Amino acid sequence: MKLVVIVTGASGAIYARRALHVLADLCAGTGSNEPAYPGLEVDWVASATAPQVWLTELGEPMPLEISAHVPTVTAGEPDEPDEPEVPPALPSATAARREPGTSRAGPPTEFFGSNVFGRMSQAVTPSATPTLKGSAREPGPASESAPSRVRRWDRQDFSAPFASGSNAPDAVLVMPCSMSALSRVAHGGGDDLAARACEVALKERRRLVLVVRETPLSLVHLRNMVAATEAGAIILPAVPSFYGAVRTLEDAVDTVVARALDHVGLRVPLTRRWGDPESA
Template sequence: MKLVVGVSGASGAPYAKRLLDFLSSEGAAHGVEADLVFTATGKQVWMQEIGAEPRYPFPIWKNHDFTAPFASGSAPYDAMCVVPCSAGQLSRIAYGLSVDLVGRAADVMLKEKRRLVLCLRETPLSLVHARAITAAIEAGAVVMPASPSFYSQPRDTGELVDTVVSRLLDRLGLPNALMRRWEGLTPRRNVEPEDA
């Protein structure tokens, strides 16, 4: 799989870091080649929340370098995720405003009917956001809010982050064991009967 990872300017850099850590350690075993691009504010937020320059064995493209191979539909890329994805970036993607490389790469994914996952990090949502989310989904994107789950009983922030990144990897079709999967209530005898 050839994958583009975009990091935009919303709080949530730990989600991007965990994804990139997974791809750099286990991606090769799954046949993944990744390219990375930060928006200007995505890099600023990364520095604030992570506190160190991103160092990964992937090509890192400047956000206005439209010579990147994934800026063209003829390049054989399979999927893209934007994590975190700001509401502004999602809106620009939803309406085809390819003003930067993240937007152009996402536009390519949509027009070529390839997998695009937008890990939205925004709350609360306005009607403008909701309409953009609808437009993105109608265009073929998967909009996945960065909403951690608790049934796996995460012990710390890192394990909470894993609950989101695990589901993001699922959407990309990449096997992972970042979190305990839901298997129903066990044992069944502890389940209270419903009221008659």
């Protein structure tokens, strides 16, 4: 399966980060009770404003590469009991903007060329992405990153395979989806790779899932949702559900990510489904 993930500048970067890490685990087979998906290929593109929102909301730069985490234990050493995980405090938007090296720096420098982010990643220090509670990929005391099968593309790099209908992906997931991105899907247009991926999905009759994030909704937004639906897209608002023993923010995020992955054809046990027995 070929999947393209588009990350726009709408609020909700936490959804995109979680989805990308889950997909990396599916590619590598490091998810809990989930075998590797040998045929799964994941490419992703960020819009012009997505890195700024990612930094503001998550307190870390948008990574150039997303890797699965593989726990490792040194031979001969007994397993250490797990200690309660305390997620690091994320700085406020003001603090993030004032932090040396990040103030008004914008997204990482992007160069055109096939899969250029993958080649640049060796020279960039990876950011420390907190593992969400309940994640099947929580690393142990010593861990390393598995080689990534999740590729990031520059938004102006039209050498990406999915820029052409002759190599269309099986599904495109826009998460989160801004109202500007929704408008481009509903009415056509756009001059970057993200817009082109959505256009290819529609014209080739492939699945296009838009995880829209805005409130309140204007009549323009609502009409654009109708137009996008009529064109073949699926509107999936980033609205968490709370019937599956949701107790934390991360639990709520997983309810949205799980539903989005359902609609692109990947059913992943991230959260308890309606009618399923609650685990002990």
